[in-house]
Amino acid sequence: MKSNNNIIESDKFSFWYGNIRALKEIDIQIEKNKITAIIGPSGCGKSTLIRSFNRMNDVYENAIYGGRITFKGINIFDKKTEITDLRKCVGMIFQKPNPFPMSLWENIAYGPKTHGIHEKSHLDEIVERSIKLAALWDEVENRLGESALGLSGGQQQRLCIARALSIEPEVLLLDEPTSALDPIATGKIENLIIELKNKYTIAIVTHNMQQAARISDYTAFLYLGELVEFGPTRDIFERPKEKLTERYITGRFG
Numbered sequence: 001m002k003s004n005n006n007i008i009e010s011d012k013f014s015f016w017y018g019n020i021r022a023l024k025e026i027d028i029q030i031e032k033n034k035i036t037a038i039i040g041p042s043g044c045g046k047s048t049l050i051r052s053f054n055r056m057n058d059v060y061e062n063a064i065y066g067g068r069i070t071f072k073g074i075n076i077f078d079k080k081t082e083i084t085d086l087r088k089c090v091g092m093i094f095q096k097p098n099p100f101p102m103s104l105w106e107n108i109a110y111g112p113k114t115h116g117i118h119e120k121s122h123l124d125e126i127v128e129r130s131i132k133l134a135a136l137w138d139e140v141e142n143r144l145g146e147s148a149l150g151l152s153g154g155q156q157q158r159l160c161i162a163r164a165l166s167i168e169p170e171v172l173l174l175d176e177p178t179s180a181l182d183p184i185a186t187g188k189i190e191n192l193i194i195e196l197k198n199k200y201t202i203a204i205v206t207h208n209m210q211q212a213a214r215i216s217d218y219t220a221f222l223y224l225g226e227l228v229e230f231g232p233t234r235d236i237f238e239r240p241k242e243k244l245t246e247r248y249i250t251g252r253f254g
């Protein structure tokens with residue numbers, strides 16, 4: 001969607017792992033304070049796309065890019081763009097909760113500390129604010145000194161969201177954040193994501209079509225590295241323009 005409210009935009013973005021082309025000339029826009037869902041069958045390039053938004057794919061030696069991605073109008077692949085600055089603004093949550101093997105408090109204070117905040121009372125404030133934002137406070141306020149590995153999977157995932165929020169990003173990228181969780185924990189994360197869009201911009205990869213339909217404002221359907229259809233979630237699910245989209249959302253392949 002062309003709009004001045006787009007925080008991330010890609011322009012004919014292509015990506016190769018060596019000679020495997022994972023993304024083909026993707027034009028997508030991520031609108032501020034909205035939830036954009038990315039759906040499509042396994043291997044279609046969803047993770048590659050979302051990981052490109054904060055240059056997580058740079059870790060692959062054989063990575064080759066084509067086209068552009070901009071964050072607030074600035075080309076993220078420009079030599080002048082500092083990856084650490086980009087990642088501070090664009091945080092990432094993975095499929096499997098990955099808290100550090102440290103206390104809850106340390107998990108949240110870690111990022112702010114690396115950004116130069118050392119005063120205990122300031123860190124306490126950030127820890128409390130971040131855990132509250134992640135809708136986890138009531139469950140853990142008396143356990144901040146305990147190991148994060150003692151939390152349930154759903155609590156660990158909310159802790160990881162709190163950790164991402166602790167450095168005040170603008171965008172949160174979530175790659176199948178609930179696929180390892182039970183329905184109750186999934187419901188809590190979905191409610192949290194909806195709550196967070198007031199303050200943040202969210203892009204979420206999901207295999208769960210109901211989840212995309214429930215929480216997102218826009219949906220992008222990828223197939224074999226191409227963006228087949230992108231639009232308001234209602235349109236994609238109720239009146240898709242492409243036959244392929246219709247076949248996918250009605251479960252005829254995937």
Ligand SMILES: Nc1ncnc2c1ncn2[C@@H]1O[C@H](COP(=O)(O)OP(=O)(O)OP(=O)(O)O)[C@@H](O)[C@H]1O
Nearest residue numbers: 017020022040041042043044045046047048049060
């Ligand atoms: N590190 C890698 N090296 C080589 N090829 C890769 C690598 N990671 C992904 N690919 C290939 O790139 C394509 C897109 O993969 P990607 O992980 O983005 O798909 P996906 O849509 O996230 O799939 P899934 O739903 O299974 O997570 C696939 O063909 C995959 O095999």
Ligand SMILES: [Mg+2]
Nearest residue numbers: 046047048175
């Ligand atoms: Mg993936």
